Amino acid sequence: MSNTSLALHLDAALEYIEALESFHEKLSSVKIGSEGLKHFLAYLNSIIESETFRSMKERAYEAKAAREKIKVRVKIIGDKIKVWSYDDGEDLASFIEALFARFKGSGQVEEVKYHRTAGEMSHIHAAILEGAFGFFKEEYNILRKFSEDFPSIIDEGVRNFSKEAEFYISYVKFMRRIEEKGYPFVIPRFTTDGSIKVKGFYSPLLAKIGKAIPNDIETDGEKRIFTITGMNGGGKTTFSISFGQLSYLSKLGVPVPASEAMLPFFSSIMTAFPIEEDKGEELSRLEHDVVRAWNILKSANDSSLVITNELFSTTTSEEGFQLAELFLGELNKKRAYCLYVTFIPKVASLSYIISLVAMPSPEGPLRPSYKILPGSPPAEYMAIRIAAKYQLVYEKLKGMLG
Amino acid sequence: MIQLDLLRLVKATRISIAEDVRTDLELDKIVAIASNGDKLIAETWMNVLLLGETSEEDVRYRQDAVKDALAHRETVLKMYSISGDVLDRLRREVFFFRTDDPAVVVHEASRGIEIFADALEELITLLRSTPRFSSKAFSDLMESLFANIDEKFISSAREVAKIFSFDQGIDFSVKLGKYNSLIDPILLMPKEKGSLLSKIFSVGKEYTYKLDPRDRPALKSYMT
Numbered sequence: 001m002s003n004t005s006l007a008l009h010l011d012a013a014l015e016y017i018e019a020l021e022s023f024h025e026k027l028s029s030v031k032i033g034s035e036g037l038k039h040f041l042a043y044l045n046s047i048i049e050s051e052t053f054r055s056m057k058e059r060a061y062e063a064k065a066a067r068e069k070i071k072v073r074v075k076i077i078g079d080k081i082k083v084w085s086y087d088d089g090e091d092l093a094s095f096i097e098a099l100f101a102r103f104k105g106s107g108q109v110e111e112v113k114y115h116r117t118a119g120e121m122s123h124i125h126a127a128i129l130e131g132a133f134g135f136f137k138e139e140y141n142i143l144r145k146f147s148e149d150f151p152s153i154i155d156e157g158v159r160n161f162s163k164e165a166e167f168y169i170s171y172v173k174f175m176r177r178i179e180e181k182g183y184p185f186v187i188p189r190f191t192t193d194g195s196i197k198v199k200g201f202y203s204p205l206l207a208k209i210g211k212a213i214p215n216d217i218e219t220d221g222e223k224r225i226f227t228i229t230g231m232n233g234g235g236k237t238t239f240s241i242s243f244g245q246l247s248y249l250s251k252l253g254v255p256v257p258a259s260e261a262m263l264p265f266f267s268s269i270m271t272a273f274p275i276e277e278d279k280g281e282e283l284s285r286l287e288h289d290v291v292r293a294w295n296i297l298k299s300a301n302d303s304s305l306v307i308t309n310e311l312f313s314t315t316t317s318e319e320g321f322q323l324a325e326l327f328l329g330e331l332n333k334k335r336a337y338c339l340y341v342t343f344i345p346k347v348a349s350l351s352y353i354i355s356l357v358a359m360p361s362p363e364g365p366l367r368p369s370y371k372i373l374p375g376s377p378p379a380e381y382m383a384i385r386i387a388a389k390y391q392l393v394y395e396k397l398k399g400m401l402g
Numbered sequence: 403m404i405q406l407d408l409l410r411l412v413k414a415t416r417i418s419i420a421e422d423v424r425t426d427l428e429l430d431k432i433v434a435i436a437s438n439g440d441k442l443i444a445e446t447w448m449n450v451l452l453l454g455e456t457s458e459e460d461v462r463y464r465q466d467a468v469k470d471a472l473a474h475r476e477t478v479l480k481m482y483s484i485s486g487d488v489l490d491r492l493r494r495e496v497f498f499f500r501t502d503d504p505a506v507v508v509h510e511a512s513r514g515i516e517i518f519a520d521a522l523e524e525l526i527t528l529l530r531s532t533p534r535f536s537s538k539a540f541s542d543l544m545e546s547l548f549a550n551i552d553e554k555f556i557s558s559a560r561e562v563a564k565i566f567s568f569d570q571g572i573d574f575s576v577k578l579g580k581y582n583s584l585i586d587p588i589l590l591m592p593k594e595k596g597s598l599l600s601k602i603f604s605v606g607k608e609y610t611y612k613l614d615p616r617d618r619p620a621l622k623s624y625m626t
Contacts, residue, residue, distance in 0.1 A: 007582045070578040073590065077571025083609040086575050089590035092565065099558050102550040112507050124613075129582060131609030 003133045004126060006143045007067065013060045013146070013153045017053075020158065024048055040161055047155055056150050063146040066139035072132045081124060083131025171254050174204075178257065183207040183214075188250040188261035194221025194302075196337070200259035203242040207257065213370035214259070215239055219354055221264075224337045225328050227348040227355050229377040234358025235370035237309055240339045244269060244307045266337070267303040270296050274310050285314045293327045302335035309341040321346045328353070345377030406546070408467050408539045409450060410460040424448070442486060467539035474540075477532045481525065488521040512566035519559045522551050565592060 024044045032038050047053055071086040133140045175185050183202060191197075196219045202212035213235065217226070228236045246256045247266050272292045275285065289311050296306055312323040324340070324347045331338050332352045340347065348355035357375040361367035391397075424430065429451055437444035471478040496514045497506075526547065535541050564570070573592050579585035 004582050007578070011581050067578050071575060073573065073575050075571050075573045075592075079613040079615065081611045081613070083611075084607060089573070089575060089588075089593075092573075092589035092591050095591060096562055099555070099562065102555075112502070112504060124611075125582075125584065127611035128576065128584060129578070131611070132578060134609050135607075 003140070004129060006140075006147050007129075009147045009153075010060060010063050010067065010143055013056060013150060014064060016153050017057050017060060020044065020053075021048060043157055047158065056153070059146050059149065063142050066136075066142040069139055070132050070136045072128065072135065074128055074131075081127050081131075083128055083135070085135035168254075175255060178204055178207045181207055181210045183212060183257060184259045185255040186258050186261050187255050188246075188258075188263060190250075190265045191221070191262050192264075194224070194264060194335075195219060195262065196221070196264065197262045198243070198246065198258050198260065201242055201246050201261070202257055203238050204245065204257045206238070215242075215370075215372045217243060217356075223352055223354045224335060225332055225350075225353050226339050227353050227377075228339060228341045228358065228372060229343065229345055229348055229355070230358030230372070231360055231368055231378065234360070234368040235372060236341045236358045238370070239356075239358075239372045240307050240309060240341050243339060244271065244305070247305050264303060264337070266305040267301065268299065269305045269307070270300065271306070272296060272308040272311050274313070286312065289314070290323070293323075297327070297330050297334075300331055300334050300336040304334075304336040306331060306336055306338040308338070310343070311340070313343065317344050317346070320344050325350060348377045406543060408464075408543065409446075410463050410539075424451075440486075442489070463537075463539060466537035470535050470537035470540045474532060474535060477528065480528055484521055484525050484528070488517060491517050508566050512563045515559050515563040515566075519556050519563065522559075523556050526551050526556075 024041070027037070027041050027044065032041060073084045073086045073089060075082040075084075179185060183204075184200065196217060198218070199216050200214035201217070202214045204212075206212035215235075219226075228239060230236060242257070246258060246261065247263065247269055249256045250261065250263060251266065251269075272289070275288060293311065300306060311327070312320040315323070320342075321344050324342065324344065328338065328340060328347070328350065329352075347353070355374065355376060356372050357377060359369045359371045359373055359375075361369040391400075429448065433444050433447045433451070436447055492514060495517065496510050529544060529547065535544060565572075570592055573590040575586075575588045575590055576584040577586045
């Protein structure tokens with residue numbers, strides 16, 4: 001280990017000792033409820049009271065005291081840097097101040113603005129250190145011996161904890177940024193009766209820019225398949241993605257973006273969202289959808305959550321309905337949970353379905369409210385309303401063409 | 403501290419209608435004739451003329467000083483000439499135009515100290531060869547100057563100027579701090595050059611690092 005590394009090793013040890021003791025003190029002073037932190041506190045306690053830690057601390061402070069004794073006199077002259085062990089010397093600044101005190105009046109003093117330009121250690125700095133260590137052999141040996149006796153400073157358990165804690169800390173920071181916008185987070189509770197009751201859940205990505213609209217989803221567990229229909233651009237996809245994210249985060253054990261969250265512990269979360277059709281591929285998009293549906297059905301069970309968006313939408317409405325009926329029927333038999341976003345209103349009429357609808361704004365039927373509420377699918381879609389607004393409906397066109 | 407009070411201006415305050423008096427009594431004309439174009443004299447004249455509430459005692463103090471100045475005319479003119487020269491040299495040779503560059507500030511301060519030391523030496527030599535002043539104003543000034551300025555002070559001031567010319571290098575002490583930092587730097591008075599014998603005894607007690615000739619900029623940057 002080089003001379004400069006010896007001192008850095010000591011500083012690392014001092015920082016570690018101080019951080020561990022101060023963290024232990026702070027953690028001991030708060031009321032801890034979680035098993036994880038209680039175990040870690042006990043673990044910290046065992047480290048701090050261990051013979052190895054005590055000995056490392058004692059020796060680190062001894063090395064620090066030795067380093068503090070190192071004081072050198074340096075002379076920079078021409079192209080030479082000369083270093084001596086400091087014996088004595090008259091402070092030039094004090095001498096000058098005393099000498100010119102007789103001229104000191106009460107006039108204005110202009111301060112010299114000094115912009116320090118310290119960056120990385122230069123070779124001149126290193127040369128001074130080299131000289132200093134050369135003169136203070138005893139102190140140098142204390143530093144060297146400390147490094148040899150304690151080559152590894154950080155306990156493996158503490159190292160792992162710091163990495164894990166970093167995840168929680170960064171998540172808390174993420175939460176705080178969203179909470180500042182007025183959106184709540186809640187620790188989810190897992191239900192055992194199959195019910196779901198999630199209130200005011202929202203997209204954290206939209207919440208970050210202050211544009212999220214909270215929604216609810218609820219079932220007693222008897223019916224587990226939800227269809228989401230309704231106007232174009234009405235928030236159906238955002239609703240299903242947000243619920244998927246919430247379910248995923250709840251499995252990580254962190255607070256979720258909602259005001260209230262009770263849901264089953266989903267053993268698996270599976271999705272089937274539209275993919276771009278690849279002209280070179282052998283399978284059409286519909287075939288892709290069927291393969292994906294088949295794979296989902298193979299692994300789904302009563303604790304699976306399946307989220308699909310416009311599955312089987314590249315065929316006729318009737319065929320699309322038939323495929324949906326087969327797919328959702330199988331999922332229902334397996335008692336799996338599903339959010340099925342579709343434009344085929346007939347799917348919502350199946351007996352085991354909870355129908356949710358993207359509602360228009362009260363301010364106008366063409367404007368979305370982004371609220372998804374229980375209800376029957378709309379009689380006509382937004383596309384028809386828009387077409388009607390511009391006289392592009394069959395009856396009108398027929399009349400115009402004679 | 404050096405006491406300089408030939409006019410007793412400290413306690414006096416400027417009259418409230420100073421600018422009106424200046425215009426109405428055409429004081430600028432008088433000052434221009436009296437100062438003969440000397441800015442320092444003109445400024446001092448104007449300050450004194452515009453003072454209010456001057457006591458009789460203060461006026462007598464000034465009258466005595468004037469009498470003394472007339473009695474020691476050559477000496478007083480020489481004193482004035484020394485102070486005028488020093489201000490002129492400072493204006494011409496010292497440039498305090500950058501206070502954010504320590505190297506420039508130190509260099510200019512060093513040059514300024516040299517100019518002052520020369521002037522003070524000349525002033526003290528002049529005053530030592532002058533018969534005693536009788537007025538309180540000049541006597542007090544002499545007493546204060548002799549009490550504060552002597553050969554030792556002038557020599558020390560020149561030594562300081564020499565140190566900051568960096569011809570003999572620069573000495574400082576440092577301690578080792580956290581993360582290999584060099585902390586508590588203190589500039590030190592250079593040591594006297596030792597004898598040959600002391601140099602022989604110092605072998606092994608000195609560590610020297612020699613910079614590559616192409617590495618002078620690094621040294622310059624480190625010293626500032």
